[in-house]
Structures are given as C-alpha cells and as structure tokens.
Amino acid sequence: MGYTAKFRVWRGTDEDGALNDYDVDVNEGEVVLDVIHRLQATQAPDLAVRWNCKAGKCGSCSAEINGRPRLLCMTRMNTFDQSETVTVTPLRAFPVIRDLVTNVSFNYQKAREVPSFTPPPDLKAGDYRMQQIDVERSQEFRKCIECFLCQDTCHVIRDHEENKPVFAGPRFFIRIAELDMHPLDTLERKHSAQEDYGLGYCNITKCCTEVCPEGIHITDNAIIPMKERVVDAKYDPAFGLFRVLRARSKSTKTMNEQADRAWSLLCSVEAGDVDYASVRSDVEDAMRQAKGVASTGTVLASLEALDHFEAGRLDEAAAEAQASLSWHRSAQERSDAWVTLARVYDAQERPTATVEAIENARRHWPDNPRLRHFGGDERRP
Template structure:
C-alpha cells in the first residue's frame, strides 16, 4: 500500500473569526478527504469540529468546500489531487459558521417549512392513489436529493447576496415546488394554491438565472436546472404571459 504526506490547509474558527491552519497528514491508497480529516482529528487536532454520519454519500452531512468547490468530504477521493497539491478545506460559505467546518444550515429547514405540502386529491384515501410509470419518472429524479445543501451553498443568489435569503428559497426547494407541480395527483390548484404563482411571487423563482452551478455540484447528479427549474420557469411564463391562458383565466373568474 502506497503512503505519502499531503499538505492540508483547514479552516479553524468560530462565529467571531478564524483562519486557515497548516497540517501535514498521512494519506493511504483509496482514501477520501473525510478519512484524512478523521486522521487529523486523531493525531493532531482532537478538537477539530466536522459534521458527518454515513460516510457513504447518502446522508448529506459532511458538506464543506474543498479548494473552493462545494463537495461532500466522503465522496471526494484523494486520488483526484496530485501528491504535491495543497488541499484547502473550508466550511460552506453561504451559511453561518458554528465552529471549524460545521455550519448552521437552519436556513434550509426554515425554507422547507415554507413550501406547501402535497395536497391529496379529494375523495381518494391513502393507498388508492394510482399513477403511470411515466408520471412517476417525471419527478422520481428529484426524490434522490440527500439534502446536502451543496446546491444552496453554490447558488450565487444565496452565496453572494445575504439580502436575498428572505425572498429566495434556493434551488433545492424550488426543485421541490417543481416536483409537486409535476405530480399528477397533487390537488393544490383545486384547493386554491397555484404552485407556479407561489414559486414566482413567494419563493423567488425569478432570482434564478439558470447558471447551472447547482447542477454541477449535486452529488446525486440531479439535473436541477434542466429538469426542474427551467421547466418551472416555462410554466410560470405560460401562466403569466400566454394570451390564451390569460384570457381563459379572465373568463373563469367572471364565471
């Protein structure tokens, strides 16, 4: 087994401030960055704070930034770096630091609570829902989300503009709205909720300028922009600006 020393710069600090600290850490074949962070904790920095759980790329806990790119520590192999590379590990920039590599992601849970839930069709009980496989496949991709919040972290609307957070749900939760809007059994419209209008007026869909940075960092390879956000934007435009849709809505209101 091949072993070498890698040079790491790891951000250490708390809400009052911090700085990068240098460490030389042993690396073995087949290891990921989280292995090295654990070895660093065991040998040199026992008080280093890092959030993790499954180490299998399915819990979304170990989100951080490696050389400036939002990644999962457990899914970033050391083999993608050269042995002479300096590897910088910092907390997610879009969220407040708690300590070291751990950030406060409660913003995301607050946004999740703002998204109206699935509305069951009237007259159908759980267990009586029926959908075709084509219907299932439309939104099944979005269900792969592990809520690592890397897409939220890399989205420049959130990352670079703190003032936008109040009005913008971010790609993860706009994708959730798109998923519900595509659901053939969602009866939100019948209950008086237009998810397309809600996405635009209440959750900031218009802030998204489809740079696809969220898609690029998704560890589940969900095509967030192409398959969720752009189709949702298209439906919003149809709803607001298509003259036939506008006329139909006027007629229905008068009726």
C-alpha cells in the same frame, strides 16, 4: 502507495478564524473525510466536522474543497496531485458554528414554508393507480440527500445575504417542481414559486446542477420547467388565448347546462307536473349559476321571463319576454318568448293580444310543445 499531503483547514468560530496548515498521511483509496479524521486523531482532536454515513447518502459532510462545494466523503484523494495543497473550509453561504460545521437552519426554515403534498380531499386510498411515467420526473428529485451544496453554491444567497428572506434556493425549487408535477397534487404552485419563493431570482447559471452529488438535473428538469410553467400561467400569448377560449367554452357549457336545468323544471311547472314552490329553490340555484357565467344579462331573457310568469310577476315576465324577442334570433327562442307573452296576456285577460301572440309563436315554431296550453296537438316537452 501512501504519501504525506499538505492540507489547509479553516479553524474558527463565527467570530474569528483562519486557515491552518497541516501535513497529513494519506493512504491509497482514501477520501478527504478519511484524511480529516486522521487529522482529528493525530494533530487536531478538537477539529469539528459533521459526518455520518461516509457513503454519500446522508448529506452531512458538506464542505468546500479547494473552493468548490463538495462532500468530504465523496472526494477521493487521488483526484489531487500529491504536491497540491488541499484547502478545506466550511460552507461559505451559511453561518459557521465551529471549524467545518455550519448552521444550515436556513434550509429547514425554507422547507417548512413549502406547503406539503395536497391530494384531492375526496380521494380515498386505492382510488388512484399511479403510472410509472407519471412519477419518473418526481423520482429524480426524490434522490436529493439534502446536503445543501446547491444552496451553498447558489450566488443569489451566497453572494447576497439580503436575498435569503425572499429566495428559497434550488433545493426547494426541486421540491416545488416535484409537487407541481405530481398528478394528484392540487395546490397552485406556479404563482407562489415566483412570488413567494423567488424563482425569478434564479438566473440559471447551473452551479446547483454542477455541484449536486446525486447528479440531479436541478436546472434543466426542475427550475427551467417551473419557469416555463410560470410563463404558461402569466406570459405566454398563445397559451393565454387558449386558456381564455377554453374558459369561455367551459363557461358557455356551464351556462347552457344550468339554463337547461332551470328551463326543464319550469316547463314541468307549466305542464302542471309539479308546483312552482316545490322547485323554486332548484330553479333559483340553476339560474344563479347560469347567470354567474353568462356574458350579458340578456342571453337568459327567455328563461327569466318564464320564471317571472310562474312566480306571478306578470309585468316582469312581459318585459323579459320582449327583451328576448329583441335579442334572440333563433326561431325557437322567439317562439318561446311569444308563448310566454301569450300566457301573460291571457292572465291579464287581453284576448286579442293573446291570440296574436299565439299566432306569432306558431309562425316561428309551429311544433312548439308549449303551445298545448292554447289547444292543438303539440307534444309536451
């Protein structure tokens, strides 16, 4: 059943404009965009309105209907009382071009500022098989049709133009969340979400979620999870402690691995299997990595002592071995330090000190394989 509706449409440019009243015919089943088109066809041929698909999928016909950000093509006329005046204005958060058309370039500028998906550089096509449960969260955000209604209703920029340079807006928070939740994305996006894109400006009043025509749970599934990830990274005491312990554990593992590697090479030199010159760069590399994560300068003293000895720096070798004896409580490490000292004393032709050092080494660890240099049946490393 058709009727004549009262419409009030904003007409004007960025310099001036006003709400104009129209009486327009409405037919059953029509949406607001149909009525706007009829208005164009019958009364206001120069009325500017942006539209395209008329199916709620292109995001072109965003406007404000009775003060609420809506898609013109998805707002049915039967949701209004027939006596009601329907007010249609352009989006009020962006500069107007003419009538119902606004300049939404702000959003494209923000889109360019978000770094794109960044998979691991060495990942080849087909190397990774994506599981459905890994992409479900991101798929919700991919429904976005970029109508920018969420950007329009967000009071952070709607009511405060001065915030536009520092605030990306809800549409781009779901983009950042989509990428940060992607299993293969490698960029660090938590700190930048807060520091570069203004996540902290959002006070989660959920207007973006209320106006989203795709029903994306912008606040609950994107913005709050990103805020929580920022808390993970910066503010959570338990997670911070866990991260420190894990980093320390990882550092210890790295140090042990690299120290073992250097020690093994030096033992090969000591056993006469290889020349020191041929493994020198590998030893230095391993020791540099081990020392890079060592908690103090003394934990690698045994290793340093042997390295100094093999390099011919006898005084330094003796000093490091003594330091090792001072710091290390493990019988095997003390034995190794005594073996290195014995070799230093032997090279310095100090037989009494050498014998004493060998006896100490044997006392701490009778089966120390390095003692084979001084006779006996010790096994090689």
